[in-house]
Amino acid sequence: MMDFRQRILTTLNHEEPDRVPVMGLIAEPATSDRILGKPPADVVSMLRNPELKGEIRDIMNSTWSDILYGNFSDALEAAIKLGFDANWTIYTLMQVVEDPEFQLGLALHDIWGRVWEMRTDADGNIVVNYIRGLCPTEEDWHAWVERNRPRFDELIKNAADHHTKLADNYSDRILPIGYTSTGIFESSWQSMGFVNFIKFVYQKPDFVRKVIDFQTDLYMKYLDAIMKSEVDVVLGGDDLGQKTGPMMRPDLIEKLYGDSYRRISELVHKQNKKLIWHSCGNIYALLDKFVEWGFDGIITMEPTAGMELGKVREQVGHKLVLIGNLDVSYLLVRGTQQEVEDAVKKAIRDAAKGGGYILSASHSHSRVDPTRLEWMIEAAHKYGKYPISV
Amino acid sequence: MANGILEQLKNGLLELDRDSTVEAANSIIRGDISVSVKEAVDAVSDALQIVGKRFQDGDWFLAELVYSGEIAKEVMNLLSPLLEAGATESAGTVAVGTVAGDLHDLGKNIFINYAKSAGFNMIDLGIDVPTQKFIDAVREHKPLALGMSCLLTSTDPEIGKVIEELGRQNLRDKVKVIIGGAALTEQFAQAAGADAFAPDAVTGTDIIKQWSVA
Incomplete structure (x- = not known):
């Protein structure tokens, strides 16, 4: 029987391991707490107390890296407890600011110039969502970069420390897969908003080139920092798709970002590591580009955006490792055990022959149910043994 | 010339x-x-x-x-x-908003922009719209359709709440409901009791055009 590392690495080489590996996308504290049986901290009540809000903001800002380490330490513990072979790990640099516009009166401003709202979901969990950019104009963007120069260095240093510490402490029990989480496309448009960005693409192409070049350099350093943790595989990504297709024409994406993506692949491959690429949305029209840019695999394949594993495998063959595709809008939130088992069998049938498939949820959010994740893993162990016979 | x-x-x-x-x-x-x-x-x-x-x-x-x-x-x-008053005839009124808990407006705004250019009178209810505001808009504007946008899986239950409330307040048969957004699917629309799911703004506009001439 293989261990988790052999299982994942064999799969990434498009060879058949002992059984289909299962990767966790646990990131939200609410999910980790439920799996680990930890009573959730009632941060929401504290945030609603005006006397405590400022204090919590200051504590979060002064201990940001520790909080993130704690989150992903718990995420890895939770993933180990459920039996995942790997789980993603993320570092990002954000500043908590008071903002009465939002439900809890707090927003997060990240290093890429984006505003994230902190709010509670229907179950009372804290969730954060991207809302808008802080740099709607060219002048705003240049000012943002100048003002944050020292913090970009801080991001790189902290990211290296974060991923190294997680790898040191957990890689004997699970494969932590460092994820950059913010891609070049996202960081370029989200700092100014999609509508503004598209106007700039057509009306100020030189400015857009500057933004992309800056973000590419930062991304390369960020990815390099993750690779200092001596992980075998890294996760890059950019949400290039939306519900019905790519956010931009593939030839325009190639023109604006193609060279950046090639440079990223070369950087990873020079260090003999594998590069897995995350993209939400409907990305059939970009799959051939992913191969051309040198990605080793893709993760997500959102079923709610029409992505089907069988179709993806048919289109790209074994030129890409495939990870994900299990639905998180219904199946892993409130699906029955039979439905989860059927979905796992279908995924294995559609993509696992010959290796090159890692079973996983398509994404994560706080309403993904740990029991459904357990059913997913159980079904993978039951039906995922090679040679595949489902 | x-x-x-x-x-x-x-x-x-x-x-x-x-x-x-x-x-x-x-x-x-x-x-x-x-x-x-x-x-x-x-x-x-x-x-x-x-x-x-x-x-x-x-x-x-x-x-x-x-x-x-x-x-x-x-x-x-x-x-x-x-444009002289009455020079163009409105294809109908549509009230649209992003559901409570969700502050995203890109998809909603594209739909509004596109449907407006197709001749609809669009009432933009904004983002993070509470159930009662959707209901009030139906009462006040008597729209042909009510549109709800939802990007986040965490907020999709809000759609069912609005549709249920329309029923409770005897308004459900007075307005068509169309929904769209990354978190949603055709199956979700059926389960929630919406009349239509639009995967994009163009399809959404086509659907309300059909309702407009029906």
């Missing part, structure tokens, strides 16, 4: 040439060429029909849809004040 300026207006939009499109609109406004504002508005509408077809055929993508919509909006803002 008149045809030439209308062609410039239409082709500018279809070639994503903002300057040429705006120049044509300004030329019409100044009265350089004998073209009515109504003819100019119709040319913009025709161009957006072609944009929609290109999007649905997979030739154009979200970026082109957004940018052509922004050019059309700029041009319509120039032309609309000069």
